[in-house]
Amino acid sequence: SQELEQSPQSLIVQEGKNLTINCTSSKTLYGLYWYKQKYGEGLIFLMMLQKGGEEKSHEKITAKLDEKKQQSSLHITASQPSHAGIYLCGADIQGNQFYFGTGTSLTVIP
Template sequence: SQELEQSPQSLIVQEGKNLTINCTSSKTLYGLYWYKQKYGEGLIFLMMLQKGGEEKSHEKITAKLDEKKQQSSLHITASQPSHAGIYLCGAGRRAGGTSYGKLTFGQGTILTVHP
């Protein structure tokens, strides 16, 4: 079965700093999702990457998918306290071009942003 490992497990940064969170898969990545979770709450969808080399941005958050390295990275530029939370990567399975909703998740990266 596929395993996802996120690094770092936790991150404390000063407001305004850039940061990167990595998600490495034990198997080929076909579809990769990034979510943000506040403690005890639901998962907020950030981005979905479906092709190797794909890069997407939303506001100050950019995510890339490197199929060869079986890895995705999430980069936040000029972090703000509102970025604080738990970032989760989730990988879907694809067969014949179809992506399924059975996602395997990483353990999460806890981000703290100090003002």
């Protein structure tokens, strides 16, 4: 979806390294959702952000929504092979529409 730009498209990191995935919109994000998808499986809901400046963490994954509510980042600390998969952002954007980003494919090399 062009409403939500995700970067990078793919990422290959060495185990133990930190990484960041970004999700950007030109419009206000009223609800921002991060998902993880293992190859060939369904999407697993990770976290939801609603307020400008909000930050949430789950284990080694931290997600933030900027103050203007137009960009979110997903940060993984000390990556592990279990973090590998496709990460997608989804958002409620003004006009009561829901969009998904195109996804970021993460490979973690042991």
